[in-house]
Amino acid sequence: MTVFDEIAEKTGDDQWEEWKKEVLGARDEIAAFVAHRRLGGKAKEVIDWFEGSFNFCLQVTFNDGGPDAIIRFPGLGHTTFREEKIANEVQIIKFLREQTTIPVPRLISWGLTEDSPQHFGPFIISDFVEGVHLSDILRDPTDRKRLYLNPKIDGRTLDIIFDQIADILLQLFQFNFDRIGAISKDPTLNIWSVTGRPLTYNMNELATTAFYPVDKFPTAPFESASEYFRSLIYEHKTHLWTQRNLSTNLEDAQERYVARHLFAQLVDKYCIDDCGPFKLFCDDFRPQNMLVDPKTLRITAVLDLEFTNAMPGQYSSEPPWWLLLAGPDSYLFRGRTIEEFVAAYEPCLEQFLQAMQRAERARGTLHVDKPLSSLMRESWLTKRFWFNYAARKPFDVEVLFHNCLNEGGAGAESLDEEARAGLEPFVQMKMKQLRAYDNDCKKFL
Secondary structure, eight states: OOOOOHHHHHHHHHHHHHHHHHHHTTHHHHHHHHHHHHTSSOEEEEEEEEEOSSEEEEEEEETTSOOOEEEEEEOBTTBSSHHHHHHHHHHHHHHHHHHOOOOOOOEEEEEOGGGSGGGOOOEEEEEOOOOEEHHHHHBOTTOSSSOOBOTTOOHHHHHHHHHHHHHHHHHHHTOOBSSBBEEEEETTTTEEEEEEOOOOHHHHHHHHHSOOOGGGSOOSOBSSHHHHHHHHHHHHHHHHHHOTTSOOSHHHHHHHHHHHHHHHTTHHHHOOSTTOOBEEEETTOSGGGEEEOTTTOOEEEEOOOTTEEEEOHHHHTSOOTTTTSSOHHHHHHTTOOHHHHHHHHHHHHHHHHHHHHHHHHHHTOTTSSSOHHHHHHHHHHTTHHHHHHHHTOTTSHHHHIIIIIOTTOOOGGGSOHHHHHHHHHHHHHHHHHHHHHHHHHHHHO
């Protein structure tokens, strides 16, 4: 299961804490900066701050009675490609506010590091939106340490939430793109298109917690789904070779090598709609990043859209992995089984697909050749869901492959001749890496 490089993590955490201390020490300057960018009354003060996995946010209030504002910085040490991340997210925010009714906070201003106070980093300033995190409404109240769906949650509550999220996903699904990558708008032609490489959640994770060589990431958009999946396969293998502590013993090294090579053989089986159309997909779209009115359960904001790209259509036509709040990898990491996950997931999936059908009926898309609800069911039944999910999980490819996709129990005997020849040298190399890593940990940690 998930193994991060502890030296990389500590390096990033130390950078984050030092940077955060400097940001908090400049609260008055930041408040004045936000007020200047807002073009309204003077700032009173920073009244609160919030930190997530990647971003640090400060809430600013003003003396003109207008709504508070949030300035959000991607945090040093926890985020790679900070400028690119912010620029991509700004384009997505503009697109969604222009083309959909999805509740995205109003963008007030944004800029790059050179534009920010004390060059703290690129930033987005937006309206502060009231609400509580949807995950807090849905979570099991008896387990405050881990995130699981409340097993006793009222079915009507889920219907209200699922109806809204189904409509959001249906709106996203209506847009078609001819390449895979980040989108932006041509101001002259007034056309939205793919103009940059896809910057994804897993790229950030690899760069910040595994010392992944960032020059090995893709640098341009992709023309086909199979080309993109083969890029992910390359990413999986590069990660396997370069993270020194990914394998903890000889057997583990062999299992990871075999699993990643066998997973690579599944691209032709599970890749569909190779030439598109490609659809908008956000790696981090989940209840933790949605705000709701706790009284009405109305979703008031969809947040953290930085990893949204035009992606293979099969990503957007898979059922949401987060219906239980915890994903299948989290179930396995916490000592549960895939069978337990499936048993809990499938009733929620049926309820969600019914909500999707209601959304399709409301928008008049239920009777198209293949409505989104049918595509989602097909993704689950064909196990394409598991292929998609594993492809996006570079730290957990092996366990997802063995538990969900390796129906015949294939092992090293199924590798091609070149891969079989490379197995033993690889295992020895990983053990040498691990010894060097352990020695460095003694000095560094």
